[in-house]
Amino acid sequence: MPRWLILADDLTGAADCAVAFARRGHAAAVTWAENGGEADEAVLAIDADSRRLIARDAADRHAALLRPRLRPGLALYKKIDSTLRGQPAAELAATLTTLEECRPPALAVVAPAFPDTGRTTEGGRIRLNGAPLEDSPLWAREHSYANADLYAVLEGVGLPTALLPLAALRGGPEAVAAAMRHALSARCRALVCDSATTSDLETIARARGLLEFEPVWVGSGGLAAALASAEQPGQDPPLPRLPAARGGLLLVVGSLAEASRAAADHALAQGGLRHFGIPPALLHAGPVGWNVMAREIAAAIAAREDVLAMIEAEPGADLRQGAPLALALAELLQPAASQAGGLFATGGETARALLSRLGVQSIRLLEEVAPGVPFGLTRGARRLPVVTKAGGFGDTEIIRHVRHRLHAWLQEETAA
Missing domain, CATH: 3.40.50.10840 (Putative sugar-binding, N-terminal domain)
Structure with missing residues (x-):
């Protein structure tokens, strides 16, 4: 307990x-x-x-x-x-x-x-x-x-x-x-x-x-x-090793907060990411509207590309639609996420919806990539490395730091 x-x-x-x-x-x-x-x-x-x-x-x-x-x-x-x-x-x-x-x-x-x-x-x-x-x-x-x-x-x-x-x-x-x-x-x-x-x-x-x-x-x-x-240090037992990574990293920005958008723009400017901007209208359209994009994102992940998928900001966006958009985004990204070697999600609703779509209901936490940016492994049949971040804070370098930590973790697991 x-x-x-x-x-x-x-x-x-x-x-x-x-x-x-x-x-x-x-x-x-x-x-x-x-x-x-x-x-x-x-x-x-x-x-x-x-x-x-x-x-x-x-x-x-x-x-x-x-x-x-x-x-x-x-x-x-x-x-x-x-x-x-x-x-x-x-x-x-x-x-x-x-x-x-x-x-x-x-x-x-x-x-x-x-x-x-x-x-x-x-x-x-x-x-x-x-x-x-x-x-x-x-x-x-x-x-x-x-x-x-x-x-x-x-x-x-x-x-x-x-x-x-x-x-x-x-x-x-x-x-x-x-x-x-x-x-x-x-x-x-x-x-x-x-x-x-x-x-x-x-x-x-x-x-x-x-x-x-x-x-x-x-x-x-x-x-x-x-x-x-203020507590005495504990002795967390070691975790089982991960299976070999299957695909590239899936980096998802579902938050409309300024800090998250700025970090995404900075990461794209640095290069090395396949970018998919997802209009809210496409998510509202349902699978018939987004199937082509879903296949493209999954193919990029399977080819071991790192992908940044981001809901596009719209003027006057209705925040009451946050949960439905997160659920639709999770459905669109499920084929890609099921093949990803690691996952990063900005926005609590986005992270929960996407992981739930993969059948995950909990994460064992290990460390922080940055203050307030935890890294962990999903619990259950598939042990996926995951980083989550709230949308409202974080500097422009955070996505670069996350990519580096996830890749380093996967290399350590492969070498072990």
């Missing part, structure tokens, strides 16, 4: 939290199986696939996933998006209520900052690369709340909330632990922690060892990495 349970609203977020523990030698996996998906890993992350749901449905899904897995001694991490996409407040409220069915009232320690990707929290408000999140293209394209004030967001779903400002946090782990105890005794259900650096998150994580209770930890990949670093 897992020692840590991570609940996330999408696949890439689940993976980039769990991989932090894998990097410290703890066996970690991510699953999106509705039932089962359990294994002997010390850390299990579950993708609730709730990013696009309304608040009530997202909350119900989290409660349903958590309830059968509750047991004494389990540490719980609620992964939320570092830019507040989806329904993190409703999901957290449901998580706390469900947890309290078998435990005393719980305190959520909320620290969504991920400084390595430009996300910080100051005065209880999220900032992106130093500017208010509300001023960013990410917020303009997709947001669930009136603003990025975490205190207001959590109070808005009935969670009494306290704030730990940056100056108090920098008093050290003892001061942070004291603030957590005070918030719990004051009947707060959430403590929002400012964090502007990785060191700030590490201070929060070190406070855990000073507590007499286990909070619910709430954050993105940044806080998960800090908590993992």
